[in-house]
Amino acid sequence: MEVLLLVLDLIGTFVFALSGATAGVRRRLDLFGVLVLSFAAANSGGVVRDLLIGAVPPAAVSDWRYLAAATAAGLITFYRAALIERLRNPVRVFDAAGLALFAVAGAHKALAFGLEPVMAAVLGMLTGIGGGIARDLLLAEVPLVLRAELYALAALAGAAVVVAGSLLQVPLPLTLGLGAGLCFGLRLMAIRHGWRLPIARPPGASPQDVPDA
Structure with missing residues (x-):
């Protein structure tokens, strides 16, 4: 199980790094800027x-593999941006994949450190959305989680699927797969069909006055 969770964490690190690096390339950052954005x-x-949860020092700074995964993704994107861009809307696709992997891995790690089920699910959500928030803030944008289709x-x-599976004693690989699949599927369907929560509108504003995500 430890190996499985490490693999999920590293895959999530790699795909989130791709989303950060792709956004950096689109903003015409230099190599250092793209690598910083991919790591963040x-x-x-x-x-x-x-x-x-008190797991210090954090794995991202104590295990060289996290830095290696982020750096590799940044370099691939910087030098082969055309390949990455062939995917339809690559930033959102990679972001959705990273969101799903980090949400389930974060929820399970929170449970392993003794958090109560509800807070474990919330921490899984925070694990998933943290990278996207950092990426957008570094690019001086309103974070995607605050303006886009269903995200958080x-x-x-x-994360809730992982928590529920733990309470019901469902095999961990199954709950991780189901949780990640649900998160990824919901995110892609929200992007495709525009599913979103109600948007705040100033008094007197029309729907056309609210910018799209």
Whole structure:
């Protein structure tokens, strides 16, 4: 199980790093800027998770494999951006994949450190959305989680599946797969169909006055 969780964490790190690096390339950052953005997007959620549950030093700074995964993703994106861009809307696809993997891994790690089920699910959600928030803030954008189609709720749903599976004593690989699949599917369906929570509108504003995500 430890190997499985490490693999999920590293895969999540890699795909979130791809989303950060792709956003950096689109903003025409230099190589250092792209690598910084890839690392921040890949590891911010995990660092916050580990600090909150007392797993210090955080895995992202104590295990060289996290830095290696983020750096590899940044270099691939910087030098082969055209390949990455062939995917339809790659930032959102990679972001959805990273969101799903980090949400389930974060929820399980929180349970392993003794958190109560509800807070474990919330921490799984925070693990998933942390990288995207860091990426957007570094690019001086309103974080995607605050303006886009279902995002945090998708992460919370995936984390809740892991928590429920733990309470029901369902085999961990199954709950991790179901949770990640639910989160990823909800996020992609929300992007495709525009599913979102109600949007705040100033008094007198029309729907056309509210910018799209």
